[in-house]
Amino acid sequence: MTGIPTALIAGSGALPAHLARAMEAAGTPFLIAQVEGYEMAGAWHWPVETFALERLALLFDLLHARGMQRVVLAGTVHRPRLEPERIDPRTAQMLPRILPLLAQGDDGALRAVIALFEEDGFEVVGADAVAPGLQPPPGVPTAAQPSEADRRDAARAAAIVVALGASDLGQGAVVAQGLCLAVETLPGTDAMLAWVADVAGACRPDPKGAKGVLCKAPKPGQDRRVDLPAIGPATVEAAYRAGLAGIAVEAGGVLVLEPEETLARADALGLFLWVREP
Template sequence: MPETSPETVPGTTALIAGGGALPAHLARAMEAAGIPFLIAQIEGFAMDEADRWPVETFALERLAVLFDLLHGRGVTRVVLAGTIRRPRLDPERIDPRTAQLLPRILPYLAQGDDGLLRAVIALFEDDGFAVVGADAVAPDLLPAPGVLTGVAPSKADEKDAARAAAIVEGLGAVDVGQGAVVAQGLCLAVETLPGTDAMLAFVAEAAAGCRPDPKGARGVVYKAPKPRQDRRVDLPAIGPATIEAAHRAGLAGIVLEAGGVMVLDRPETVARAEALGVFLWVREP
């Protein structure tokens, strides 16, 4: 189903929040734009700055109850944002109406993220909500192509980025991950379910000595969405912590697919990159 633009959807927006910084960024953006919204926090997760706004907490076992709440509050569109882990559902908490919905997502719990998220989107859409991406609420999250830092990638870095892009495309085709680290043409790590931080920590701790030439290219981390993923949810994102993790891993820079990776707290992210000598390149696919 095509994404609906913010201008064409009247009513209140529900921010379905997982953990981390992204939900708060979107809440601030909607607040600044005068967009009426409410926050529904998934039980067991904590978004940053949660005490700044009223928050409704809901259990996944009572999803139908959430739908009733959203309709009652005049919600017409939803944005799903923030980090979540695979839910462990408590059968005793599932209400009868939600029990009728769960068979549509249970088969996907043991599969990749993309199929599960598509099933969740379908549940919201079938109940009458328009599902939009985070970038529809805060377009500034997606930077224009180009190098965002004073430090630019070298020719060797560009080659490593191209190699990493091919690896991420291959991973995405089987719904595995959205990132890879390549140095001197060799893949040092790929992103799997634990995420980007775990991948970079592995490079810092276990793969630091894998570069053939200690004086050669230090390598890059490349981030991109999966080739066929629904870009309304689970777009990859980086922030200041990603810059610091890449620096600890000894990498020269971070490469993002243009139009497909969000940059949170961009001024601080770029400032940290400049301070640490890490380049930040938004690369055309």
């Protein structure tokens, strides 16, 4: 095998399996360490080590023993509620640094975790380092193209996402005819689009006007090695059910899972995908 031995620290969702497949195809030695209480999708044919956040120091020992040199964090993990009785002595020494940052929000918690891995000698890399094909180049690769109204809606949605990110909230928004129909919060993109499909359709002033755009982008100042927003075929289908014209994602800041299938679904449903320069 070739490449730098890499530990995949996995939360829930589809992204960890995509990264594991990319490393497997590239011949990169890797180990999957699954956060206890979360389950990555599609991990059935790889061995998985499960670890508790209360015993993070023991995870570091395991990764060193297995020869891991890099770490990539992927998947969803909500801010944990730690159980004091499970904390080992070495992890307990880390807590005075971790706990204040956990209270600062998701970005603070992620920065704390990255720092701990780096101080223990691991290089922390982003998803693009192990699966560069998940970030498409700027442009509109779909048959459908955004109209001028769609472009205005995308710009408005992008500005809203910037405002959300400044408050450490979500990474997505839906705008139609200049009106914000929904913003992404803790339940995520799928829940936001389901709400738009069920409720927000009647909010469009002109039933024959612009259908609306989903915009996804990272938070301003976000460490792009972790928690990048992602879309995939399911996002395209949810946007279609929500009656939208298409999806705009920030170039270099959003992962497109199963890119070929995502584009195929968009073309089949008549939606555009715009990889938009910020």
